Amino acid sequence: METATLISTLFIFVLAVFVGFEVISKVPSMLHTPLMSGTNAIHGIILFGGILVLADADTKLAQALGFVAVVFGSANVFGGFMVTDRMLQMFKKKK
Amino acid sequence: MSSTIIDLLIIAVATLFIIGIKMLSSPKTARSGNLVAAGGMLLGLLILQGNTGGIWCQGWSFNYTLIAIGIVVGLIIGAIGAYSVKMTAMPQMVALFNGLGGGAAALVASLEFIHGKANAPFDAGSMQFATLIGSLSFSGSIIAYLKLEGKFEKPMTFPGQNILNGLILLVILGLCGWLTFNATDGNAVKAFIVMFSLALFFGIAMVMPIGGADMPVVISLLNSFTGLAVAADGFAINNRAMVVAGTLVGSSGTLLTLLMCKAMNRPVTNVLFGAFGSSGGGASSGSDLAGKTVKSLQADEAALLLSYAQQVVIVPGYGLAVAQAQHQVRELCDELGKKGVEVRFAIHPVAGRMPGHMNVLLAEANIPYDLLCEMEAINPTMDRVDVCLVIGANDVVNPAAREDKSSPIYGMPIIDADHSKQVIVMKRSMAAGFAGIENHLFYKDNTRMLFGDAKASLNALVAQVKAS
Numbered sequence: 169m170e171t172a173t174l175i176s177t178l179f180i181f182v183l184a185v186f187v188g189f190e191v192i193s194k195v196p197s198m199l200h201t202p203l204m205s206g207t208n209a210i211h212g213i214i215l216f217g218g219i220l221v222l223a224d225a226d227t228k229l230a231q232a233l234g235f236v237a238v239v240f241g242s243a244n245v246f247g248g249f250m251v252t253d254r255m256l257q258m259f260k261k262k263k
Numbered sequence: 264m265s266s267t268i269i270d271l272l273i274i275a276v277a278t279l280f281i282i283g284i285k286m287l288s289s290p291k292t293a294r295s296g297n298l299v300a301a302g303g304m305l306l307g308l309l310i311l312q313g314n315t316g317g318i319w320c321q322g323w324s325f326n327y328t329l330i331a332i333g334i335v336v337g338l339i340i341g342a343i344g345a346y347s348v349k350m351t352a353m354p355q356m357v358a359l360f361n362g363l364g365g366g367a368a369a370l371v372a373s374l375e376f377i378h379g380k381a382n383a384p385f386d387a388g389s390m391q392f393a394t395l396i397g398s399l400s401f402s403g404s405i406i407a408y409l410k411l412e413g414k415f416e417k418p419m420t421f422p423g424q425n426i427l428n429g430l431i432l433l434v435i436l437g438l439c440g441w442l443t444f445n446a447t448d449g450n451a452v453k454a455f456i457v458m459f460s461l462a463l464f465f466g467i468a469m470v471m472p473i474g475g476a477d478m479p480v481v482i483s484l485l486n487s488f489t490g491l492a493v494a495a496d497g498f499a500i501n502n503r504a505m506v507v508a509g510t511l512v513g514s515s516g517t518l519l520t521l522l523m524c525k526a527m528n529r530p531v532t533n534v535l536f537g538a539f540g541s542s543g544g545g546a547s548s549g550s551d552l553a554g555k556t557v558k559s560l561q562a563d564e565a566a567l568l569l570s571y572a573q574q575v576v577i578v579p580g581y582g583l584a585v586a587q588a589q590h591q592v593r594e595l596c597d598e599l600g601k602k603g604v605e606v607r608f609a610i611h612p613v614a615g616r617m618p619g620h621m622n623v624l625l626a627e628a629n630i631p632y633d634l635l636c637e638m639e640a641i642n643p644t645m646d647r648v649d650v651c652l653v654i655g656a657n658d659v660v661n662p663a664a665r666e667d668k669s670s671p672i673y674g675m676p677i678i679d680a681d682h683s684k685q686v687i688v689m690k691r692s693m694a695a696g697f698a699g700i701e702n703h704l705f706y707k708d709n710t711r712m713l714f715g716d717a718k719a720s721l722n723a724l725v726a727q728v729k730a731s
Contacts, residue, residue, distance in 0.1 A: 174385065177498060177506055184494075184507050187281055188514030195288035197526070197612040197637055200519060201619035204483055205357045206287045206297050207515055210280055211364050211490045213304060213508040215334070216311050217371035220500055222330050223313055223321075230378070233370050235329050240367035242337020243344070247360045249301045250345035255353065256294040258626035 202255045209248025215241030269317075272310050277507040279303030284511060290632055307504045350627050351584040354617040355411045358482045361489055362404030368492035369397030369459070375499050376455060381446035389498040391439040394455075395462045397492035400485045402466030407482050410475045418474045425536055428468050435461050473535065476658075479617040480523050480534050487516025526612035527675055557693070560711040562720060565687050566727030569595075570602055572649035572685075576641065578609045578678055579621045582655015582690065582717055589628035591721035592654065596630060598728045608634055609641045609651075609678045611659035642679050651683035653704075655690070655717050661702045670700060686710040689720050 195203055218241040222234030280303045286296025311318045341360070348356045372393035381387035409415065438458040442451060473481055490512025497505030524531045569575055577596070583589065596606045608630070614621045622635055645651070653660055660680040663670040680686050681704050688710060704710055713720055 173501065174498075177501075177503060180503060181494065181498075181506055181510050184277075184510035185514045188284075188511040189518050191281060191285045191511075192288050192515045192518060195519075196290070197522075198610060198619050198622035198632065198635060199288060199290060199293060200523070200612075201353065201357075201617045201623055202293055202297075203284075203287050203619075204486055204516070204519060204617070205353075206300060207284065207490065207512040207519075208357055208361050208364070208486050209297075210284070210300055210304070210508050211368075211486070211493045211512040212360075213307065213505050214364050214367045214371060214489075214493045214496060215337075216307065216502060216505055217493070217496045217500055218333070218367055219311060219318060219330050220313060220502070221371050221374045222333070223318060223326050224378075225326055225374070230374055231326065231329060233374055234326075235333050237367045237370035237374070238330055238333030239337045239340070240363040240370070242334045243341040244337075244360050244364035244367065245304060245341070246338045247341025247345045247356075248364075249297060249304070250342060251348065251353070251356055251360070252297045253294065254345060255623050255626075256297055258623065258629075 202252055205248065205252040205255060209245055209252055212241060212245025212248050215245050217241070269310055269312060272306065273504050276303045276307040276310075276504050279306065280508050280511055284515060312502075349587075350589075350624055351587065352411075353623060354479060354482060354620065355408050357486075357617075358404045358408040358411065358478075361482065361486050362401045362408065365397045365400030365404060365485065365489040365492060367397070368489060368496050369394045369401060369462075371496050372397065372492075372499060373455070373459060375496075376442075376446070377452055379447070380499070384443050384446075386499055387446040388439075388443040389495040391442055391458070393492045393495035393499060394459055395435060395439060396488050396495070398459055398462040399466035399469065400488045400492060402463045403470045403485050404466075404482070406467055406470040407478050407485065410470070410473075411478050413475075415471075419471045424468075424472055428465070431461060431465050431468065435465060469535070477534050479613065479620075480520060480527075480531070482617070483516060483520040483523055484531075484535075487513050487520060490514075490516055523613065529675070555706040557705045557712050558710070559714055560687070562713065562723035563727050565711070565713050566724050566731055568650050568685055568687065569599060569604065569652070569724070570728050570731045572604055574648045574650075575599060575604055575606045576609050576645070576648045576651045576680075576683065577606065578611070578651060578653045578656050578660055578680055579614060579625065580611075580654065580656025580659060581615050581620075582657075584615055584620065584624050584655070586655065586717035588654070588718040588721050589624050589630075591718055591725060592625070593628040593630050594725045595721055595728065596634070598725055602728070606634065607636050607641065609638065609680075610635050611638050611656070611678050612676075614656055614659050638676060638678055642682075645679045645682040648683035650685045650687060651680045653680055653686065653688040653690075654721075657690075657702055658700070660704050661700070662707075663700065663703045666703065672700065680704060681707050681709070684709065687713055689713045689715070689717055691716060 218237035222238055225231045225234045283296045283300025286292035372390040376390045438454055490509045494506050494509030599606050610621050660678050662681050664672045664675040664677045
């Protein structure tokens with residue numbers, strides 16, 4: 169990575185650290201499990217990484233490992249969002 | 264599409280993630296928040312950029328067939344997992360998905376490294392970090408999953424364990440350090456494989472000594488680890504959406520872990536290295552209880568007490584989840600409501616196997632969430648409560664945390680069930696809770712035990728309340 173790109177990405181990184189802290193600082197404990205599950209789904213973005221390395225794979229080994237990475241990432245992202253939605257659909261207000 | 268538009272869209276993706284997490288932290292908007300984050304993910308996937316422009320705009324090749332199959336297989340696994348899991352097993356499912364994400368992060372970094380993409384020490388360093396953290400999150404999550412499934416729940420310890428683990432970690436870090444500056448060395452790939460295997464082993468060694476009761480903290484920590492590994496991958500393959508998403512999860516996960524430890528009044532180091540429950544510290548408190556006996560009662564008496572109370576507080580615990588009795592609790596709540604009894608639920612932050620576990624369980628039975636009160640809110644009102652009904656909770660209502668300095672849970676915030684005028688504890692037997700210590704609450708003068716399976720007892724209670 170070029171130094172200029174690297175520095176601006178580092179900027180993003182540092183700001184994201186603080187945003188991550190700020191954004192959940194007032195969450196009620198009843199939402200801890202759905203929140204953990206929701207953020208769990210968001211790190212399923214590793215699927216992107218899996219797709220990128222598999223697209224560039226040029227050996228059988230790289231294809232096999234890349235394929236496993238895509239399957240894992242895909243299960244993480246889709247399963248994560250679905251299981252979170254299933255938890256949250258049960259939070260209903262008293263009619 | 265021009266690269267400027269793509270960059271702007273990536274900013275939109277990051278914004279959607281932040282708004283999604285923000286909305287997830289309020290009950291009213293949580294469900295939409297999850298969809299907002301999912302929308303961000305979909306947008307990010309559509310505009311994903313490879314080395315030469317949009318990844319979906321390039322000529323089709325065998326690799327793309329593999330990608331498509333991989334996504335579909337993952338989708339099916341994820342959907343089956345998400346929709347077949349029982350509400351009680353939710354924490355395990357999160358652990359499993361987290362482990363898969365960690366494994367993917369480690370594999371992506373490894374492939375980049377082995378392909379010789381580590382041109383600068385910074386890139387190589389990010390790849391080492393992602394591999395190390397990702398693979399220990401993978402193996403650690405699987406152990407956490409197995410522990411929550413009831414396999415080797417007890418902490419596994421041996422003398423010098425922390426020292427041995429420390430040595431393994433030192434070797435791993437040493438290898439990472441060397442690889443960072445010698446990524447093109449002839450032995451780099453071999454050293455890398457050794458590092459990868461040791462990191463997998465370290466994940467197992469790190470989680471094995473921790474008791475099943477502490478798994479929520481471990482899962483939360485591993486969740487934030489996976490986030491950081493994904494962020495490091497983002498640096499290594501120069502994908503800013505991954506950097507933002509991974510970092511958000513890393514920092515919010517770390518905060519969540521600390522909040523959970525705070526609720527148990529234990530420093531995070533104590534959870535990770537303390538091997539809680541193996542100290543046998545509870546033995547000393549047995550002497551105060553000598554000569555005291557517990558008093559039990561039958562369902563009909565309990566039903567009378569509940570029916571003629573003005574205020575009832577229900578304290579649910581893991582026992583309720585095991586008995587799958589959440590619908591019976593709701594029936595009881597409805598029946599008491601008809602008689603004009605005010606029913607509230609006191610939720611301890613670490614009741615169950617995960618923070619919020621009880622909320623999810625009670626929500627499944629359609630219990631409105633405005634009846635659920637947090638510990639801090641309900642404790643000052645406990646001495647006005649007529650009957651406190653404890654269902655399958657144990658350590659979180661143990662007054663030893665306030666009274667007995669020798670108790671291993673001394674100092675942990677608890678729900679002051681013993682302050683209410685009458686306590687009814689529903690329990691299968693006199694077995695100790697997860698912390699393995701005697702519960703002083705059971706021996707109080709205003710406590711009565713209602714022995715039996717929670718579901719059966721609750722059914723009996725509902726019938727008796729209806730009849731009375």
